[in-house]
Amino acid sequence: MSSSLGLDAQLTRYVRGANRAEHPALLRCRLETDAMGDVAVMQISPEQGAFLQICARLVRARTAVEIGVFTGYSALATMLAMREMHGPDARLYGCDISDDYTGRARSYWQEAGIDGQVELRIGDARETLGALHGEIAGMVDMVFIDADKTGYDAYYEAALELLRPGGLVLFDNVLWSGSVADPERCAVDADTAALNALASKVRDDERVDMAFTTIGDGVLMALKR
Ligand SMILES: C[S@@+](CC[C@H](N)C(=O)[O-])C[C@H]1O[C@@H](n2cnc3c(N)ncnc32)[C@H](O)[C@@H]1O
Known part of the structure; x- marks a missing residue:
């Protein structure tokens, strides 16, 4: 699991305690993913999960797309909020290249009773x-982009096609541990350069309203006009 950039352990504990307790299936997902070792850093933090849920509520999301599912934490957080609002009509389309990671995700979704409302697209x-x-x-309310960083620009363009006007796209890791502000890293690292270019593009993009936030490792939000 990742944690918010710049917050020490004490403050991280405080923030977690200030949010509501995770659904038991989210908690199991987080603990079992942690036990997988280094790859666990790919998982969003519980506070980001709470943030995704409030975003879903704000746009009254019924249909969502997620690019980068991993072991299913963010998809589950989003689906739990959408199911509370829309019951069986809520649907999430999850895109990932890994059968292994998403196979694990299914067990948490089953525990939470939302498995039948998530459609996985592997590839x-x-x-x-x-x-x-x-x-x-044109039918999607919210898109969460959290996969390969060099793909973000293509995923953004696809998301804008999928979203309805007023729909929200969120990009995770736009601070990339702070490296996006370092010109030397941008010059030598394709992921850093891609994230840096994307931030400028979204800032100047008249198709959206936007906010670059420092939640987690940075979450860039764009609302389709
Ligand atoms: C950072 S993790 C996603 C974390 C997830 N959102 C969560 O909350 O746990 C990135 C995921 O993107 C997937 N991925 C990487 N490249 C991809 C691609 N080209 N298309 C689809 N998924 C990809 C990886 O398999 C991995 O599961």
């Missing part, structure tokens, strides 16, 4: 998003 999201376009273009 490079550049392709699976193309197929989704034919099915749900």
Whole structure:
């Protein structure tokens, strides 16, 4: 699990205590993913999960797309909020390249009773998003982008096609542990350069209203006009 950039352990504990307790399936997902070792850093933090849930509520999300599912924490957090609002009509389309990670996700979704409302698309999201376009273009309320960083620009363009006006796209890790502000890192690291370029693009993009926030490792939010 990741934690918010710049917060020490004491403050992180405080923030976690200030949020509501996680659903038991979210807690199990987090603890079992932690036990997987170094890859656990890919998982969003519980406070980011709470943030995604309030975002879903703000846009009254019924249909969501997630690019980068991993072991399913963010998808589950989002779906729990959407199910409370929309019951069986809520649906999340999850894109990932890994059968192994998403196989683990299914067990948490089953525990929470939302498994039947999540549709997984396994494969490079550049392709699976193309197929989704034919099915749900203009119908999506919220898109969470949390996969390979060099793909973010393509995922942004696809998300704008999928979203309804007033729909929200969120990008995780836009601070990339702070490296995006370092010109030397941008010059030598493709992920850092891609995130840096994306931030400028979204800032100057008249198709959206936007906010670059410092939640977690940075969450960039763009609301389709
Ligand atoms: C940072 S993790 C996602 C974490 C997840 N949102 C969570 O809350 O636990 C990134 C995921 O993106 C997936 N991924 C990487 N490249 C991808 C691609 N080209 N298309 C789809 N998924 C990809 C990886 O398999 C991995 O599961």
